Amino acid sequence: MIKVNLVGTGRKKAVKSRVKIALPVSFTPLLLVLIIIGSAGGGYKWYADLSAQSADLDQQIRVLEARKAALEAVIKQDQVYESLKKMLESRVKVIERLANNQISPVLALDHLAEAVQSTRYVWLLNLEQKDAVLNMNGTGTSLSAIADFYSNLYATGYFKNVDLGPSQESSGNFTFSLKCEFAPPRSVARSVQPAAGGN
Numbered sequence: 001m002i003k004v005n006l007v008g009t010g011r012k013k014a015v016k017s018r019v020k021i022a023l024p025v026s027f028t029p030l031l032l033v034l035i036i037i038g039s040a041g042g043g044y045k046w047y048a049d050l051s052a053q054s055a056d057l058d059q060q061i062r063v064l065e066a067r068k069a070a071l072e073a074v075i076k077q078d079q080v081y082e083s084l085k086k087m088l089e090s091r092v093k094v095i096e097r098l099a100n101n102q103i104s105p106v107l108a109l110d111h112l113a114e115a116v117q118s119t120r121y122v123w124l125l126n127l128e129q130k131d132a133v134l135n136m137n138g139t140g141t142s143l144s145a146i147a148d149f150y151s152n153l154y155a156t157g158y159f160k161n162v163d164l165g166p167s168q169e170s171s172g173n174f175t176f177s178l179k180c181e182f183a184p185p186r187s188v189a190r191s192v193q194p195a196a197g198g199n
Contacts, residue, residue, distance in 0.1 A: 116149065
């Protein structure tokens with residue numbers, strides 16, 4: 001029996017060819033060796049970078065420690081200067097206080113004489129000075145003359161805390177006792193003290 005193919009010639013299915021690359025068996029160890037060498041090279045580079053950073057940080061630490069030591073020396077020197085400055089300031093204050101509290105007897109007597117001369121009919125019999133305090137006894141022809149002397153002491157501007165004791169009449173005159181503090185103005189005291197020290 002004869003068979004007729006009505007469909008025509010049959011088409012051959014295209015066979016997709018898959019290309020397989022076959023590596024030689026000896027290449028695998030070579031690849032592993034390359035991976036190990038690459039890892040070792042990367043690790044060495046990383047270690048070298050870390051070592052360089054560590055050396056740089058060590059250098060910075062040494063520089064900062066040297067700076068700190070220099071600053072500590074400056075701070076200690078500054079503390080010595082501060083202590084010397086405080087000691088000198090305290091000495092200057094003591095000297096100024098002594099100079100302000102020191103009175104010139106000549107200056108005190110000058111202003112006391114001025115108060116006596118501006119008061120009529122008042123005479124001083126004795127005068128004692130202890131530091132800045134003056135104690136005096138005197139005689140006046142009247143109570144108003146003694147009161148004028150009291151006012152004139154204040155008017156000089158060099159006496160304060162004037163304390164007039166009780167007056168007693170004796171032979172038509174009045175005796176009195178007076179206590180006061182000689183306190184020249186600061187500007188006058190400062191200008192007079194160097195002159196007194198120079199003489």
